[in-house]
Amino acid sequence: MVHISDGVLAEWLWGGGWAVTAIILAYALSKMKTEDVPRLSVITAAVFVASLIHISVGPTSVHFILNGFAGVMLGILAYPCIFVALVLQCFLFGFGGITTIGINTVNMGVPALIAYLIFRTGTGLNIRPETKNRASLFGAIAGGVAVVLALLFLAAELLTTGEEFLETTVLVVSTHIPIIAVEAIFTGVIVGFIATVEPELFGKK
Amino acid sequence: MISEIDRYASLASPIHRWDPRFRLVSIFTLIFSVVLLYNLQLVVIGMISAIILVCISKIPFSFVLSRMKLVFIFVLPFFIIIPFTLTDTGLEIAHLGMVTVSYRGIESVEFAAMIVLKALTAVMLIFPMIGTSRMDITIKALEGLHLPNKLVQMFAFTYRYIFVLDDEFMRTDRALTSRGFKKRGDLYTLTTMSKAIAMLFVKSYERADRVFYAMRSKGYAGTVATLHEFHAGRQDWVNAAFVVGFALLLQVAATSDTFSATGGF
Numbered sequence: 001m002v003h004i005s006d007g008v009l010a011e012w013l014w015g016g017g018w019a020v021t022a023i024i025l026a027y028a029l030s031k032m033k034t035e036d037v038p039r040l041s042v043i044t045a046a047v048f049v050a051s052l053i054h055i056s057v058g059p060t061s062v063h064f065i066l067n068g069f070a071g072v073m074l075g076i077l078a079y080p081c082i083f084v085a086l087v088l089q090c091f092l093f094g095f096g097g098i099t100t101i102g103i104n105t106v107n108m109g110v111p112a113l114i115a116y117l118i119f120r121t122g123t124g125l126n127i128r129p130e131t132k133n134r135a136s137l138f139g140a141i142a143g144g145v146a147v148v149l150a151l152l153f154l155a156a157e158l159l160t161t162g163e164e165f166l167e168t169t170v171l172v173v174s175t176h177i178p179i180i181a182v183e184a185i186f187t188g189v190i191v192g193f194i195a196t197v198e199p200e201l202f203g204k205k
Numbered sequence: 206m207i208s209e210i211d212r213y214a215s216l217a218s219p220i221h222r223w224d225p226r227f228r229l230v231s232i233f234t235l236i237f238s239v240v241l242l243y244n245l246q247l248v249v250i251g252m253i254s255a256i257i258l259v260c261i262s263k264i265p266f267s268f269v270l271s272r273m274k275l276v277f278i279f280v281l282p283f284f285i286i287i288p289f290t291l292t293d294t295g296l297e298i299a300h301l302g303m304v305t306v307s308y309r310g311i312e313s314v315e316f317a318a319m320i321v322l323k324a325l326t327a328v329m330l331i332f333p334m335i336g337t338s339r340m341d342i343t344i345k346a347l348e349g350l351h352l353p354n355k356l357v358q359m360f361a362f363t364y365r366y367i368f369v370l371d372d373e374f375m376r377t378d379r380a381l382t383s384r385g386f387k388k389r390g391d392l393y394t395l396t397t398m399s400k401a402i403a404m405l406f407v408k409s410y411e412r413a414d415r416v417f418y419a420m421r422s423k424g425y426a427g428t429v430a431t432l433h434e435f436h437a438g439r440q441d442w443v444n445a446a447f448v449v450g451f452a453l454l455l456q457v458a459a460t461s462d463t464f465s466a467t468g469g470f
Contacts, residue, residue: 003279005283005327006324006326007319008283011241029355038413038420039410039414040359041362041365042366043406043413044366045365045369046366046370046405046406048363048370049367049370050374052371053374064402073406081359084356084363087360088363091331091335094272094328097327098233099240167286168283171286185392186402190399193403193404194406
């Protein structure tokens with residue numbers, strides 16, 4: 001969805017994106033243990049595979065974005081996951097751009113971190129099958145907010161680059177409004193499901 | 206289904222023989238150089254250089270084009286939308302109720318073409334860059350370039366598990382279909398797909414734990430172990446000098462008055 005291609009944004013924007021990504025990535029990697037690598041990788045692969053699933057809604061086809069979900073499940077470690085997923089998406093499918101990997105990671109990853117904060121504040125990460133409705137509700141809010149923020153970031157970046165992107169921005173944002181609802185429902189259902197089936201996964205980082 | 210970028214990694218060409226570490230850095234530089242150009246002619250020259258590199262690498266164009274179809278769909282809206290505007294600055298061409306559509310002029314068409322060509326060039330250069338060696342060797346090269354070790358490990362494992370989990374999800378999908386499930390645009394489809402993906406995650410977690418214990422017991426200590434060793438020779442440096450030199454030349458040309466910025470925005 002909100003992958004920005006090469007050559008669209010002003011260079012200070014995508015350059016700045018790389019800088020922000022490098023800083024957060026360095027911090028997240030310092031928090032990460034070598035033992036975490038296989039688990040994070042399998043989850044990254046699962047996010048990657050799930051984001052390839054398309055569902056037709058009305059005339060358009062939407063796919064899951066899952067940045068909010070990654071944030072809810074992984075906290076700060078969602079950032080390297082999203083980075084790796086975007087790099088592989090770019091190299092395997094040509095989605096997005098190469099020079100814009102940094103800024104695209106910011107657009108997806110920073111909302112994921114905010115989604116995590118919302119979820120943590122709302123549920124206290126104390127999730128049991130009995131509290132599944134609460135987890136579900138805050139999961140849905142986190143999932144929706146993550147997409148809204150990703151869209152706002154994208155719109156702000158396109159508009160600062162130049163007024164000739166005004167119409168493109170309007171088009172991109174308006175076509176993604178249904179995705180906010182889809183993603184909120186999706187994250188809510190999936191968090192509720194995991195809360196019932198294996199609630200201990202939320203504490204695992 | 207996910208197709209593999211390294212399908213033509215076993216061909217023999219000068220680019221395949223090029224040390225992956227040098228190849229990655231050189232072509233990466235070229236990609237950045239092309240993206241930094243703001244002149245249509247120079248971008249076209251960049252595109253031609255990308256085509257030449259793909260030719261040298263002997264990767265079939267049918268493969269490259271089939272991969273680039275998606276990118277093209279992705280950047281096409283820019284090409285269609287940018288020349289037109291809803292503000293009243295250009296030449297009015299249509300009134301749609303309250304909204305006036307105007308045409309910005311030929312400069313904006315060139316500007317849009319430049320954006321599309323830059324995006325396509327960047328993606329085309331991916332093929333000679335990483336399509337010319339096996340993915341595990343490319344990842345080993347990332348380690349050779351001193352990227353953070355944990356990140357390199359994540360690339361290696363994620364790449365491996367994408368295919369495993371894709372197969373796994375296909376099985377779930379078949380199970381759903383065989384029970385009469387059809388994807389529609391309704392809430393039921395959405396919640397069912399959500400639960401299917403949730404199950405994929407739960408299974409992935411369990412699998413990840415088993416994978417980690419299995420790897421530990423085989424002596425995994427967090428480094429890439431392959432039988433392949435890199436030896437940089439004279440030819441590797443010559444190739445790198447050639448590609449990086451060309452990338453710098455494009456930038457030097459961009460500063461001259463002959464190639465002023467396209468579009469004038």
